Amino acid sequence: LTFSAISYLADIWRGAAPAGGFLDCLLYLSFFPKVISGPIVLWRDFQPQIAARRVSLDGFLSGAERMMLGFGKKLILADVFGACLAKMGDNVDLPTAWGAVLLYTLQIYYDFSGYSDIALGLARMFGFSFAENFHFPYRSRSITEFWRRWHISLGTWFREYVYIPMGGSRLGLRRTLWNLAVVFALTGLWHGAGWNYILWGAVNGLFVLLERVVREKAWYRKIPDAVKWAGTMCV
Numbered sequence: 434l435t436f437s438a439i440s441y442l443a444d445i446w447r448g449a450a451p452a453g454g455f456l457d458c459l460l461y462l463s464f465f466p467k468v469i470s471g472p473i474v475l476w477r478d479f480q481p482q483i484a485a486r487r488v489s490l491d492g493f494l495s496g497a498e499r500m501m502l503g504f505g506k507k508l509i510l511a512d513v514f515g516a517c518l519a520k521m522g523d524n525v526d527l528p529t530a531w532g533a534v535l536l537y538t539l540q541i542y543y544d545f546s547g548y549s550d551i552a553l554g555l556a557r558m559f560g561f562s563f564a565e566n567f568h569f570p571y572r573s574r575s576i577t578e579f580w581r582r583w584h585i586s587l588g589t590w591f592r593e594y595v596y597i598p599m600g601g602s603r604l605g606l607r608r609t610l611w612n613l614a615v616v617f618a619l620t621g622l623w624h625g626a627g628w629n630y631i632l633w634g635a636v637n638g639l640f641v642l643l644e645r646v647v648r649e650k651a652w653y654r655k656i657p658d659a660v661k662w663a664g665t666m667c668v
Contacts, residue, residue, distance in 0.1 A: 436590055437462050441476040443594055450477035457483055466555035470548050472566040472586035475593065479561075486560030496557030503550025511544035542571065545584070564589075574661035576640040576668055577648075587623075591616045610642050617641065640668055 441461060444450045453461065453476075461479050462468075514536045521533055549566035556563050566586050573579035580588050592601075596616050602609040621634020647653045 434462060434468065436473050437476070439594060440473075440590065444476040444480075450480045453480055453483070464556075464561075466552040466559075467563070470545070470552070471584070472549055472552065472563055473590050474563050474586065475590070478564070482561050488558075488560040492560060493558045496554040496559075499554030499557060500551050501554075503547045503552075503554060506543040506547030506550060511540050511547055514540035514543070538571075542567075571666070572662070573665050574658050575644050575648075575665055576637055577644045579665060580637070580641070587620070591620060595619060606646075610645060613641055613645065614638050636668070 441458065445452045452458075457480070460483065461474075461476060464474075464479075467474055518533055518536055518540065521529065525533065546567040553563055553566070564586065566584060568582045568585065570579050570582035573582055596612050599612045599615065600608055601612065617634045617638025618631070619634075620637070621630045621632070624630045624633065
């Protein structure tokens with residue numbers, strides 16, 4: 434809700450989209466498919482669809498199919514993985530512990546991407562088309578690529594309203610690294626006001642900064658994709 438409200442005000446102030454009427458604003462902030470857990474839709478992407486949207490049988494059926502895919506991810510995969518993890522307890526051997534890591538990795542993805550599928554499908558049934566929120570993130574070969582594939586709408590919001598207004602990558606490498614550090618510090622705080630989330634944001638930010646520094650180096654480009662993928666998954 435907060436991010437949507439900021440997007441509404443910022444896009445109007447920038448001239449990226451006109452202000453809506455009271456009901457348009459209320460619809461944007463409270464549109465129930467996205468309001469619980471995203472995706473975070475920008476006002477400039479939502480506003481043109483209010484009047485232009487068309488509900489059709491094909492769109493309704495396509496949205497229902499996307500919803501079923503999301504329910505499958507959530508109920509058949511994520512919830513089953515979560516039930517397995519709940520039964521493990523604390524006293525497990527090393528192979529079981531690594532199995533738990535793998536299960537949690539899959540659970541958190543299928544849970545969140547499944548919900549995103551449900552939200553996108555519901556929106557499509559009402560005639561709205563929102564951008565994808567996940568794009569095969571576990572295929573990533575770097576943390577930078579991972580954050581272009583995982584919770585895409587969150588990354589888009591931070592890029593539009595934090596990273597670019599601070600200068601983005603236009604003011605030299607040192608300023609770019611600082612801007613990225615600020616974005617990931619805020620990303621950690623957004624997930625929760627605890628030291629574990631701050632540390633989590635710092636770890637992700639650190640690897641993004643390192644990748645930005647070395648990505649053009651010849652030795653980095655020569656590293657096999659399989660090794661880059663394995664390193665990314667370990668992080």
